[in-house]
Amino acid sequence: MxxxxxxxxxxxxDSSSSQIRNIVGDFVGQLSALIExxxxxxxxxAIMSAFSGGDxxxxxANGKRRGRPPGSxxxxxxxxxxxxxxxxxxxxxxxxxxxxxxxxxxxxxxxxAPVFGMVCAKHKDLSxxxxxxxxxxxxxxxxxxxxxxxxxxxxxxxxxxxPVKRKVRSAPRSATPPAAKxxxxx
Numbered sequence: 789m790x791x792x793x794x795x796x797x798x799x800x801x802d803s804s805s806s807q808i809r810n811i812v813g814d815f816v817g818q819l820s821a822l823i824e825x826x827x828x829x830x831x832x833x834a835i836m837s838a839f840s841g842g843d844x845x846x847x848x849a850n851g852k853r854r855g856r857p858p859g860s861x862x863x864x865x866x867x868x869x870x871x872x873x874x875x876x877x878x879x880x881x882x883x884x885x886x887x888x889x890x891x892x893x894x895x896x897x898x899x900x901a902p903v904f905g906m907v908c909a910k911h912k913d914l915s916x917x918x919x920x921x922x923x924x925x926x927x928x929x930x931x932x933x934x935x936x937x938x939x940x941x942x943x944x945x946x947x948x949x950x951p952v953k954r955k956v957r958s959a960p961r962s963a964t965p966p967a968a969k970x971x972x973x974x
Contacts, residue, residue, distance in 0.1 A: 892922040 889900045891908035898908035905912065907919055 892919055892926060894922060894925070 889906065890896070891898045891900050891911055893907065893911045893914070896908060896911060898910060900906045900908060905916070905919070907914065911919075
């Protein structure tokens with residue numbers, strides 16, 4: 789009887805191990821197919837970006853695009869049409885940079901920086917009134933060279949008023965007189 793039970797358990801283990809092998813084989817096949825699909829998608833994307841100059845759509849695994857949809861930038865369609873010479877599209881102009889601003893102190897050719905109040909690092913400790921006078925002198929010289937009349941006289945520094953003296957407030961008095969407090973504590 790012991791032999792019969794052993795032979796039946798070995799046949800059971802053989803059938804379960806073959807089932808496990810089949811399940812593992814199916815899993816490995818599916819996993820390798822997914823890896824192959826991913827590799828093909830990456831290769832396709834690399835080839836597309838190489839041929840289109842890097843503007844290939846960034847597609848996810850399910851084929852959808854990532855990020856902002858194409859042509860949603862400022863006047864992108866009009867700019868493309870203008871570049872192609874089609875229709876009445878207007879090209880978008882790039883922003884022109886402002887000219888370099890120099891320090892207003894006469895004879896100084898260093899760049900002015902906003903962190904120093906639009907003067908150079910060397911002259912950052914000058915008073916605002918002195919800097920204002922330098923700017924007005926430079927502006928007047930430029931206007932004179934161009935033949936313009938200055939409409940306003942140079943701004944003079946306002947006289948500072950003396951501060952108003954205020955009365956010093958004493959400490960608020962308590963509701964009980966000091967004599968009553970002394971009697972209460974004693």
